[in-house]
Amino acid sequence: MSRAVAGIIGGMGPAATVELLQRIIARTAATDDAEHVHVLLESNPRIPSRLAHLLDRSGPDPTPELVRVARNLEAGGATFLAMPCNTAHHYAGAIVAAVGIPLLDMVRLAVTRLCTLGAGGRVGLLASSAVHDTRLYADALAPHGMRVVMPARQHEVMALILGVKRGDASDGARAGLEALAAELGRDCDAILIACTELSVLATGMTMPVPVVDALDELTDAIIAAAG
Template structure:
């Protein structure tokens, strides 16, 4: 049995999509090229701004664009879809309504990981865009699993860092912003911190020392590998 191809809704932003690819390459033990996960990537930086739509209340709804991307990827042979952008998961229903293949949902993966690490009653700190907070995606998923949630208080500074990373790439200033927020979450009682913005995934080494943390991109990488390899490894034994 061959590996099942995964369709990637990418470009939000481009560096995050490349990061996902690199992590996938690094995560799979291989003896030949054919052991790597086959990907169909729609790298579309023209997806309407999620921040404009959710925070500024202006601009085009990204949902129809994401739905069109999902249909293209399914039509090209994707057996499942993945999207390395936390904020865009607000539009997950538009994606899943447009196709018959599953979406490997990063928010649900993160919530499942959190409850497996902490059990019901744990407290999760979320390092993410204010747009992610506005959607309440993580509150809904975490609270359904008996977990509480805390957020950094300086959301404007985090949003500035995200926008700078999109323009200039990772920087020491952005890492310091992330570290400051991470320290604040630890002081607020977070038992586990989620790096839940793909721009922050580019600087995940900026999370405060000695805190328990998980990057949603890493969780998505594991889910992609597991889905793609079903039947493949046993077939190779």
């Protein structure tokens, strides 16, 4: 049995964290409890809002609490880290600098997947407005000749994200995301789901262009790293 332990920096939001755990279980070929991934999770509601810090400039910097959680997971036995929140990857550098174990970088994993697909240069980005503002994916895609296409109705994307954080993962919310993705798909070569709240809504979505869900890439990387 592998001695790897996945340390999950979670709670951003809680439903997205559980979605990751579910995908890890579903994609692990296991016949009994003993064959599953060893997970250490801190789902922490005290991590300050990334949206408030980056968009409104109204809230405190979440870096200190993110670093505290990362160190707590390392002290508890985690051999690598993962963070099921795209926006929080804005702070990934500070986390990596504070611990002695690697962080599976969801942004890098998603970009690598888009490169492998070779779908084309226009990537429709379904993400929080903070991810757009910080150019988290735009800057990561540019060296590979890809550029971000933003949804025309970004405010509706944000409403869906905040809805999931309030507990709304209804069929109506799923249909809303599918409609936004279909509209976006007309102007791009691939769609990237780069907000884990949207990942909660996106299961089973079919589109005329290839769809990459960053949370799927993180899931597969965790299973591979867990051996």
